[in-house]
Amino acid sequence: MAHMVEVKNLKKRYGDKQAVDGISFTVKKGEIFGILGPNGAGKTTTLEMMETLRPIDGGSVKIDGIDVAKNPQQIKYIIGVQPQTPAFQDKTRLTEVIEMFAAAYGEKVDVMQFLRDVDLEDKAKSYVENLSGGQKQRLSITTALVHGPKVFFLDEPTTGLDPQARRHLWDLIEKVREKGISVIMTTHYMDEAEILCDRIAVMDNGKIVAIDTPRNLIDQLLARGFKKKHLVQQASLEDVFIDLTGKGLRDGSE
């Protein structure tokens, strides 16, 4: 089967800075693909060009065979976008947020089903300003899926969330993938990439410096003779935290 997403020699320049410098990669149907890299590496710019938000300077992006630069309007029907910091107009009920996003695609959907998908059905009649950060992220995810997209983009989805909310979000992203949707996400968290992503691309200075499965990348590093300075721990501090505070979501505790 052909690739769901095909990026070829993609380029973007801001002034004299080459933000994205000729990157290429492909993403399969139902794959979770992570883009990693330090700040300013060009991750967000890459995502924005794929999402039709930024003009493409050079190269091409094809999603499900459709060229993003040539048919942006068609692309919008098959992608879902989760912004870095989800925000909604206040005084809007959750049900109305979903109704509006569905309407933007000209569709009418079973609103409660989409709220149930992200465990927000008991907040259905609340106003969005009364949601916690994690709840806003979940609402945002479900609004990005109202039209049944083929590719789902997430820009640093778990930044600023507590460990419980992060784990919950990972489960949600897994569920999205189970529907056959390709997921492309950026992240700063290596543990997140390792647990969630089937393959990752590591970006630096606008270029992809490595692209493979997390396991292979680690093996390759070890094969180069890398050794951790400290004894490998059997548990991390986060494991301790989760063990002490449990996995249950802490909604509305803010």
Add this chain to the structure above:
Amino acid sequence: MKSDFKKSWFTVFTFVRINTKRFFRDRTAIFFTILFPLIFLFVFGSINGGGGDVSFNVAVISDSQSSFSKEFIKTAQESKVLKVDQEVTSLEEAKQKMNRSELDATIVLPKEFGETATGKTYPSGELKVLYTQNNAQSGIALTAILEGQFKGINDKLVPSVTPFTVAGEQLNERSLSAFDYTFAGLLGFAIIGMGIFGPINVFPELKKMGILRRLSTTPLKVWQYFVSTMIGQAIIGLVSIAVMFAVAITVFHLEVVGNWGELIVFIVFSIIMILGIGLALGGWAKNERQVAPLANIIVFPMMFLSGTFFPRFLMPEWLQNISAFLPLTPVIDGVRLITTEGLHFIDILPQIGLIGAWTVVIYIIAFKVFRWE
């Protein structure tokens, strides 16, 4: 194709429905769009007196013995428009009181005023309105009002000259009441408040939060967003203006002689045109800092020159000629002409044409400069 068309409008009306609900949940928005203009209405309405009364304090100095003059003085004393200070009998006294601003103006009837000149069958004469520099505005306004009143007085005096009294005369007289001018101006102010200050405050905020950006990743088109905003604003605008009319009619005895249907249609199109200015400014600006100075440059001159707070006839003629072409002027004039003079669309084609032309120009600009972020 047809289903695409239906879908597009389904999008628009869903946005209208939810955004209108949101508006009525927001107390601050309700305050600024509905109560704020009402406060102005009460303040300006009280200043100008209710029910078409204009508090012009005047003295009437008559050198004439003609029956016309006597009739005029009697009418003046009974008039709601004039408050005649009957203690003043000489021009000297009147001048002193005018200097102390106790009087706005003095009406002087010369000796031959109201006499029937030889060879004529009806009385004639020129009345003088004296006013000081400080009271120039009221003096000019009073002159205009008296000019309007004269027709009525003439008709009462010599019915044989105009055997068929047309109702239009009465309306013409009413149109010159200061409250009518104030009210039309305040409606203009309310429309600016909703149409311009609304979007220029909201849009940059939506951009800052990335809400418009998120919408731009959906197939939502700019025209759908604009049209849904337009319909929503028109609904909210009509509610706000209906409240203003209710207060003006019950508290200030505004008499609406025009056709309500025409008035509503006219107001809706006015709101849409003025909203275009807000959409252009708010849609263009990346943030509040960018939009504020530009909005002030456009809004404040327009507000003052189009007759929002004081009628345009008080301005020098050259300024009136320029301000006649501002977008808000035909709105205020049209509202006044329909409401208090009972004119129909066919009579106010210049105003309608000007609003139409501005709508086209403004929306072309608004679409060109719109940015999602």
